[in-house]
Amino acid sequence: MCRQAASAPGWLAEGAMSNNDWTPERIAALMALWSEELPTSEIGRRLGITKNAVIGKVHRLGLPKRRQSPKQDLEPADVIRLDNLSADMCSWPVGNPSDEGFHFCGGPKVLGKPYCAKHCAVAYIKPAKVRGNG
Structure with missing residues (x-):
């Protein structure tokens, strides 16, 4: 069985667009929708093409890149540096130690552990249940 190579002239997946399908009007519509910052899936739906x-x-x-949504800071507002870290605080490192913004979680730690409950869930693997032989 012979398959046509993807790079062969005239080969397009069903529903795919070639560069010839981009008329000046369609490009203008794309640019207008892009400037409205609509999601690519919505632009595609309106133009009848894939995202x-x-x-x-x-x-x-x-075209210019979109503004990225601001990332929500999930860390506490107070930045805990090593010199502020006390024995009852979570010592989970946040960031790269060589960066100026490096700090520690600082949340209340789980008794007998160096981390808070959130970071204990990441740091430790629960042992698998051992099945009995009978």
Whole structure:
């Protein structure tokens, strides 16, 4: 059985767009929708194409990147540095030790452990239950 190579001229997956399908009107519509900061899936739905076709054309056109959503800071507001870390605080390291913003979690630690409950769940693996032979 002979398969046509993906790079062979004239080969396109069903529903795929070629560069010839991008008319000036369609490109203008893409650019307008992109500037409205609609999700790529919504732009694709409105243009009748896949979101990957949208992403590819945006990249080829060199359109400006989108603003990234601000990442929510899940760490406590108080930054705990080594000199502020007390024996009852979680000593989970946050960040790269060579970076200026490096600090420790500082949350209340679990009795007998160096970390808070959240970081104990990450640091320790629960032992597998041993099955009896009978």
